[in-house]
Amino acid sequence: MQKSEFYDILMETLEIESVDSLNESTVLTDLEEYDSLAVLSLIAMIDEHFGKRIPGTEFQKITTVKSLMDLIGVDFE
Amino acid sequence: MGASIKKIDIYLPETVLSNDMLSQEFEDLNSEKVEKRTGIRERHVSAENETALDLAERAARNVFEHEDPVSVDFIILCTQSPEYYLPTGACILQDRLGLRNNIGALDISLGCSGFIYGLALAKSLIAANTARRVLLVTSDVMTKHVHPKDRANRTIFGDGASATIIDKSDSEGILHFSLGTDGRGYRNLIVPNGGLRHRYDPDAPDIDDGFGGIRSENHLYMNGPEIFNFTIDAVPKVVADVLEKNKMTMDDLDYVIFHQANKYIVDYLRKKIGIPKEKFYINLLQTGNTVSATIPIGLKYVLEQGIVRSGDVVLVSGFGVGYSWGATVLRI
Structure with missing residues (x-):
């Protein structure tokens, strides 16, 4: 998957309005949209687009968009 | 022959807690966002001295509005908010509802799967001719288990009870x-x-x-x-x-x-x-x-x-x- 496509999916998944765009260094956990329900949205997104299931405790390690991409563990172009 | 659901009724506690009320307690809680994502606008909350058994009794009385409670042969009460470690809530419920003494009564401790398991038990009891009419009551007061400052769980959970009459029937209604x-x-x-x-x-x-x-x-x-x-x-x-x-x-x-x-x-x-x-x-x-x-x-x-x-x-x-x-x- 292209990084730009992933950013678009992420913007839509988390219904982000507080910033115009995302990049690898955007700190997700600082966004006002990032709450406990946002984590459920990420789980659904990862299941739907990558067919993967990430253990719940791993989500506590998320900081930046890059950290989420590492967690998903696929190669982004 | 088989078992079928004859009637279902419910009881919800009187006090209603809305998202707007919660947003007064949690300043960054956005009522509309909560409703959009969770589908929840308000939930019913049991009173301080109102237990799951109280809700269970009200739900059962509702389901018996046009039915004869004396016909019940077995009570299954599903709750994870019991009155006591012992005795069993279903036994107390038998007395509160004025049901016969020659019936069975037991609790099952399950949460979100409880209604399904209750139906499975009811069907088995009827198939084995142990009972012709089973009263399945589910009741929980999760809000009593939730910390007052637990924002996420206070938005999700509400209190409520259901009562279902399951009867022996000519055809199978519970597959x-x-x-x-x-x-x-x-x-x-x-x-x-x-x-x-x-x-x-x-x-x-x-x-x-x-x-x-x-x-x-x-x-x-x-x-x-x-x-x-x-x-x-x-x-x-x-x-x-x-x-x-x-x-x-x-x-x-x-x-x-x-x-x-x-x-x-x-x-x-x-x-x-x-x-x-x-x-x-x-x-x-x-x-x-x-x-x-x-x-x-x-x-x-x-x-x-x-x-x-x-x-x-x-x-x-x-x-x-x-x-x-x-x-x-x-x-x-």
């Missing part, structure tokens, strides 16, 4: 079941203190959940992400399995009612399984997640609204705490 259990997940939805493993601790420290909420080990803990992972894994399988056991496909179903965990989760499961939107129940608007009562609340609603009619085939599935899950198909 085959698929049930599941995985105790490895027990720590992910738990009230850690207050039982005999870890006693209630009056000095239990506050724990920050990382999302602006606080709980303690005396209160409900829910690992939302892990529970969601579990449902994504278990629910599609149990639906496929129960359809196979009943030699049915999705096309044979008129309607599907899942445990109403929250709108986001339930709708994601619908999409993943491929259940048409028009056949699928989502309604947490005024009740929230009432644990073991969500499925009977849904059944009562769709029957009253004429969404489901006599002769329709309805798949019901519950999943959650334990982990425990199950599904069956009803012929209404």
